[in-house]
Structures are given as C-alpha cells and as structure tokens.
Amino acid sequence: MKRVRKAVIPAGGFGTRLLPATKVIPKEMLPVVDKPLVQFIVEEIAQAGIEEVILITGREKGSIEDHFDSFTELELFLEKKNKPDLLELVRSLSKMARIVSVRQPYPMGLGHAILCAKTLINDEPFAVLLPDDLIISRTPCIAQLLSVYEEYHQPVIAIQRVPDDETRNYGIIKPQTVSDGLHAVLDLVEKPLKDAPSNLAVIGRYILPPELFSRLERTYAGVGGEIQLTDALRTLLPTTPLLGLEYEGTRFDAGNRAGFVKANLFVGLQNPEIREEIVSFLKDLDIGGTIK
Ligand code: G1P
Numbered sequence: 253m254k255r256v257r258k259a260v261i262p263a264g265g266f267g268t269r270l271l272p273a274t275k276v277i278p279k280e281m282l283p284v285v286d287k288p289l290v291q292f293i294v295e296e297i298a299q300a301g302i303e304e305v306i307l308i309t310g311r312e313k314g315s316i317e318d319h320f321d322s323f324t325e326l327e328l329f330l331e332k333k334n335k336p337d338l339l340e341l342v343r344s345l346s347k348m349a350r351i352v353s354v355r356q357p358y359p360m361g362l363g364h365a366i367l368c369a370k371t372l373i374n375d376e377p378f379a380v381l382l383p384d385d386l387i388i389s390r391t392p393c394i395a396q397l398l399s400v401y402e403e404y405h406q407p408v409i410a411i412q413r414v415p416d417d418e419t420r421n422y423g424i425i426k427p428q429t430v431s432d433g434l435h436a437v438l439d440l441v442e443k444p445l446k447d448a449p450s451n452l453a454v455i456g457r458y459i460l461p462p463e464l465f466s467r468l469e470r471t472y473a474g475v476g477g478e479i480q481l482t483d484a485l486r487t488l489l490p491t492t493p494l495l496g497l498e499y500e501g502t503r504f505d506a507g508n509r510a511g512f513v514k515a516n517l518f519v520g521l522q523n524p525e526i527r528e529e530i531v532s533f534l535k536d537l538d539i540g541g542t543i544k
Pocket of ligand 1: 442455480
C-alpha cells in the first residue's frame with residue numbers, strides 16, 4: 253500500500269456565495285479571526301504528515317501562493333522593530349509545506365479541478381481537502397481518514413449526518429455499517445433533490461486512489477452543469493470499495509455567510525486572548541434583546 257504524500261486543495265472557484273468580498277480576494281484568503289481559511293487547511297495537511305500541497309487555482313488567486321511564500325521586506329521590518337514572535341509567525345508560513353500550484357482555466361466543477369492535478373500525482377493515492385469545509389477537531393480530520401486508510405487499505409471519505417431537508421446540498425451516500433461511525437459506501441449521489449439514500453453527507457475530506465483520474469476524464473457534466481467528483485467516485489465503486497468515516501470534529505461551511513460568521517465566532521471563542529471580550533459582548537447583546 254502506497255503512502256499518501258500529496259494533498260490537493262481545489263481553490264479555483266469564484267466564491268459567489270460570499271460576494272462582494274470575493275470579487276478580488278480569493279474566498280480561501282478570507283480570515284477566520286486572524287488566519288486565512290486556506291491556512292487552516294494547509295496546517296491540517298502538515299499536521300497529518302502529508303508533505304506536498306497541490307493548489308488548484310485560477311485568476312486572481314495569486315495571493316494564496318504569496319501567503320505561503322517568504323516575504324523578505326516584512327521579515328526585515330519585523331526584525332528591525334524587534335518583534336520576534338511576529339517574525340517567527342511570518343517565517344513559519346513559508347516552511348509549512350511544499351506547495352505547488354496548477355491553474356484551472358475555468359471553474360468547471362470539483363471533479364475537473366481535481367483532474368488538473370493528474371500529472372502531478374500520477375499513480376499515488378492522494379488526499380483532497382475542500383477549503384470551504386473548516387473542521388476544528390482534536391485530531392486533524394484528514395489524519396483521521398489516513399488512519400482508516402492505513403488500517404483498511406481502502407479509499408475513504410469524510411461523512412456527517414445532516415438534517416433531512418439539507419441532503420439536497422451535499423453528496424449523499426448509501427451506507428452499510430462496518431463498525432461504529434465507519435460505513436462501506438454502497439452508492440453515492442450528488443445533491444439529490446429527492447429520495448436521498450440516507451442522511452449521511454459527504455464532507456470535503458477524501459483519501460482517493462489514482463484510478464480516479466481516468467474516471468474523471470470520462471465523467472460528463474452533472475449537477476449544476478459541472479464535472480462532479482461524486483459522479484466519478486460512483487463509477488469506481490464496482491472495482492474499488494470506498495469507506496465513509498463519521499469523523500470527530502466541528503465543521504463549518506465557511507463558504508456561506510452564516511457558516512463563515514459561525515466559524516469566526518467559534519474560533520474566536522477558542523482564542524484565550526479575545527475569548528472574554530467576545531463572551532461579554534455576546535452577553536450584552538443578549539441583555540439588549542438582540543439574541544432571541
Ligand atoms: C462539494 C461536493 C459534495 C460535498 C460538499 C461538501 O459540493 O460536490 O459532494 O457534499 O462539497 O462540502 P459543493 O459544496 O462544493 O457544491
């Protein structure tokens with residue numbers, strides 16, 4: 253069984269759900285408190301021991317690469333101002349992981365974005381992390397999937413139970429339970445409008461086999477006119493069993509406004525430097541009757 257050494261971050265989309273903020277600022281660079289979304293994802297990858305990050309980008313996405321590059325003028329400035337903590341913080345970004353990027357000429361769906369990484373991955377298993385899905389957990393979510401991959405020698409995707417009326421927003425699996433929280437994926441369907449096979453939704457963390465690429469090449473546009481990863485995965489099922497793990501952690505859909513605000517509150521409340529101030533602010537809001 254080959255080790256997972258590479259992780260793909262699809263970041264080529266327009267982020268329309270967060271316009272106007274995302275007109276020129278990549279969605280992935282929007283801060284959750286003081287850290288861009290994409291940095292949470294790169295840290296998750298690095299903590300799981302995956303060495304290389306493949307960013308799938310597009311126009312106006314250069315700041316993502318800059319964020320993980322060195323910045324000599326800023327470093328010299330911080331050194332001169334005697335700010336060693338900030339200097340270390342800035343320097344650590346360029347050491348976090350080996351990052352390469354590929355341009356997706358036009359956002360044609362998640363499946364198409366992943367296909368753009370084909371020549372950089374070749375015949376190895378690889379991870380995919382969607383930056384919209386911010387997951388705060390004790391063990392990084394992708395590391396939880398890697399443990400399952402190493403134990404069962406099978407590709408595995410993250411899943412989470414969602415309310416019935418939300419199944420239309422996700423890929424949904426038809427599960428057969430293997431053990432507590434672990435399921436064999438018997439089938440999966442992208443954003444079912446009715447007859448969802450369960451309420452177990454695919455969340456944006458995947459450990460995938462290289463055989464996926466040839467399937468993606470033969471996948472036609474599906475839901476939303478886009479080439480869907482879910483559709484390609486489905487065609488793999490007869491030959492390549494797939495597992496779904498109900499991971500431990502709190503997940504935010506940071507690509508929509510409410511999810512983005514919740515993520516900021518949650519992360520802010522975890523930060524000892526600002527926690528008290530936020531709690532007291534929220535309490536005052538409540539007293540004023542703003543929170544019902
Ligand atoms: C993508 C996937 C979907 C998955 C979701 C998780 O959809 O296509 O299967 O459930 O991510 O966030 P998107 O939300 O990008 O439309």
